[in-house]
Amino acid sequence: MSDFPSGKSESSSVLVTLMPIMAAVLVGFVIIGVALPVLPLHVHDDLGFDTFVVGLVAGAQFAASLVSRIWAGSYSDRRGAKQGVVTGLIGAVAAGLLYLLSLMLVNMPVLSVAILLTGRAVLGGAESFIITGAVAWGLGLVDREHAGKVIAWAGTAMFASMALGGPVGTVLYTSTGFISIALTTALLPLIVLLYIARMPAVAPHQHGEHSSLATVMRAVWWPGLGAALASIGYCAILAFSSLFYTEMHWHPVWMAFTAFGLALMLARTVAGHLPDRFGGARVALVFVVIQVAGMVLMWLARTSLIASFGAALAGFGYSLVYPGLGVEAVSATTPKNRGLAMGIYTAFLDIAMAIGSPGLGWIGGHIGLRAVFLFGAMVVACTAAVVCRLLFTGERS
Template sequence: MTHLPTSSTPLRSVAVTLLPTMAAVLAGFVVIGAALPVLPLHVSHNLGFGSVVVGIVAGTQFAASLVSRVWSGSFADGNGGKRAVLVGLVTAAAAGLLYLLSVAVARSPVLSVSILVIGRAVLGGAESFIITGGVAWGLALVDTGHSGKVIAWVGTAMFAALAFSGPFGTMLFTAYGFAAIGLLTTLLPLLVLGSLMRAPNPRIQLRQRKSDLRAVFGAVWLPGLGAALASVGYCSVLAFSSLLYADNHWRPVWVGFTAFGAALIAARMVCGHLPDRYGGAKIALLFVLVQSAGLLLIGLARSSVLASFGAALAGLGYSLVYPGLGVEAVGGTSPENRGLAMGIYTAFLDVAMALGGPALGWAADRAGLSVVFFISAGVTFCTTAIALHLAYNAHRSQQADGYPRPLNRPK
């Protein structure tokens, strides 16, 4: 009889075990988030370029992240998640040096912005290695019964870093200019890297050193598509909630996104174990309904209080859709290919964010900002069909086996 993967490790022990991984992800996304709100100001005000160049500079990082997802996942599988994270941190520091070089030649704006674009591309590759390697490292550090918690808590470190670093980066830029952002991007990853050198780097004992990209993609694409559809809802809050508040003269304009992020972080910290206990697809199904309701409420809101409550509901719902479907993605692959699986899975979110923003913006220009949230609620709701399908397949497999199916057993 097949043994179920154990998940008896206390939550506190799991949290302590994951601290090095979460610290690395936190540092990586602090330097990413610190630059996001100030890059447009630096490129337009300091270097004198227009909106097209601003878009190119900002978008280069995300394009590089998407392109490097599969590479970072394969590297993590072959060399261990910790080594992938260390490579990502070193690469992030290199991006910081390019930022500083760009500032040093600011008197030649074309040369400066060209170096800045290269730095953004390098940082995009670093981001892939840090987040994909971080999840692979966490999965290797704990038993398979805690996969959902790993995905949820590592993602929480990312969201917390982005929430904190935006205001912090703006303060640095206002006081000391873009050179301070470059210095932060150089030094913080190196400081964290030094603290991680003695951390363990468990690696899966490979039965066969083979990354079958087609087989892994076949196992991941459906959960990835579901996560991508749900991420359109996240994209709508990230890109358009402040505009909705400003358009309705609700102050402060950042309350919607803050409510979304706070609810997401709290839910993941308290409920991150649910996908492991009850099955990723079932939890994703339940929580995506909450997310869709929250987005619909934002669109219907006629007051800041109601819109903020809707944003908090949307954050609560989205909190476990990504890790829930991530459990299904990881559970459909062999242990030696989990880094690659998470790389492909995350790439679906990159595509959703890249396409969702412009598409929702086009809708907003033609029908108003409230329509953005009606559309995103509908798109997000489509995830329920995928979650139902995955949950039904899991139930059939359980019945065929005659005993509860291990949540993370390769199918």
């Protein structure tokens, strides 16, 4: 049995092992984040298209991500998780080159936007391979009892890079136009490819050792459902907090999302080990209660300070619900299927975001934006029932 100091040393060793993989995730999502705030400006102002085409170009990436999740997971299992990350980074470079090609044809807007749309779809597929391969790679490099750290830290790198990418992309676009976004998308993944080239790979499992898609889906279904329900709260704050603040005349309008993100990253940094130590489902049950409390506080808030505190509380709670349930998903499958399991598990988040945004928007339009956070809290609370089922079946097995 190891004492506490050696446990701290082991945790530091895990962090050092995972750093290059987290760098790949960071870059993979920075190049997504830099484009998000400026794509509408480029498509609308530079190419002259309406909001429908803007939405089409922006949404192509997320649709491609969802479609490619299972493929990315299966590929990582059969060809190796490192190869999955490498494939994703190469895909990101290709997306950047397509961005550049679209810029060469701005005098033919229809052809230019078609190529840009293709680049967005390629980037969506690349994102699936990067995040799914990175988690599977990390799980293969460290002991199984550190699965929660791998999932939590990968998510933290993803979240931080999306937050960083927005302001960086805005500065780049304002300074030099969309060409700087295209060059960033093409060049950053090349740098990471050189960085991870010497990292040890995890040998893929041979054919005949893999469970069927249906078998892995059954194993991941309940943790995935719980994660999807909890993610509706994240969706509510991401999509509607700025509109709510604007309606209430609170400033700055981005404060709720910033508070959510900072609390989430802080919690994962200081408490990311808890799912490994106490069990993913137990930790998820505690933290989902915190998340619900934060959402309810946002619904009740009459000042921006209280609303922002509620958002921070929700972020703190959500921080370990997703990795906690991710530990349950990984534990329910064999190591040779970890890539497919994480691909399916991540797809639940994609589906939640795809359904949650319009659903919450309908509620906000008919009942009011404040009701979005109450409804979000009610959906998130359903996660507790899923977690209780996981705990009950786990104790019986």
